[in-house]
Amino acid sequence: MHASADHRIVVLHGKESFLRSEHTRRVLDALRERFGAVDEFSFDGSSCSLADVLDELRSYGLMSQHKVVVVDNAEQFMQGDDRRRAMERYAESPMPDATLILRSAGWRPGTFDKLVAAVGVILKCEAPGAAEAVRWAVARSQKRHGVELSAAGAQALVERVGPDLGRLDSELGKLAVGALAAAQVPAQGGTPGNAAHVVITPELVKEFTGLSREEQAWEIQGALATGDPAQALSKVDELLRVSRAPEVMLTWSTIDLVRKVHDAAALAAQGQPDGAIAKQLKLWGDGAAVVLRVARSVPLARAAALLQAAVAADRRMKSGLSPEPSRAIEALAVQVSAGLGSPGRSR
16 A cells, blocks of 8 residues: 555654654655645654644635645654544544645554545655565566666575665665666666666676675674684674674674583583584584583583573663663673683693
């Protein structure tokens, strides 16, 4: 479902800011196509008054036939029974010469939503799943950037940067330029069809984008497992600021490593051989050897304490008790790497 020029009220809510912006652009394009020039007015819902918004909606434009009023942080704007009832009254009879766009990461549904359904549309803007993001990237690359993205290339891209549409679109623009340059085709501002035979391949994705989430996870785990706090801190800084790895991924990777070390240490204490431990914990490759080596050199009690500390740090970050998540991640990396690097440990 999309908003159209017929909708007098459009509510765009959800954490995917890229989708909120895209839907807004489509509304504006549709209105310009119907009315020509359109006056645009923007308000911050966390600070503007109800009168500011309603007065703008109800006043006639001097230069254009139609006006668009955009209110960001709309959930805060709609707080309070009096304000909500006033907006419900407006939704019962909106101005025919104005379109109201309410945008917000969060949204509390109610009577207003039912009234909007008669005169507008409410669209949820959430990040898609991986499969949907792959399909979106393929279509977006051709339509917006004029270069074909292979299905395998789209899969590789989503694996490396995740399903965030804004990040995907940014990477697609970079990849399109790279693909055109490699094929020696001059870029034409992303006009569709200007490079019909140019394809973004998985190889190009790997060359132009950062590490995949799995690779990023091993990057931080490998650094932590060295037992060198300085090396771990350097790697965290690189992943956060250069590779732009998601903070939640770095926290999860740290907890994942400590949990594997703890569980492996517990099984080793029971006399289990390395092969049985690896099979039971589903460890494989070089990572398995590292986990097993660390698990046999770190006392079980210390591994348990590190796991408890990592889980507690994650809980603090998720509850907002750590005002700077990046600093909390750095502190956790130092603590874990120091704990895994016991003085008597073999190098």
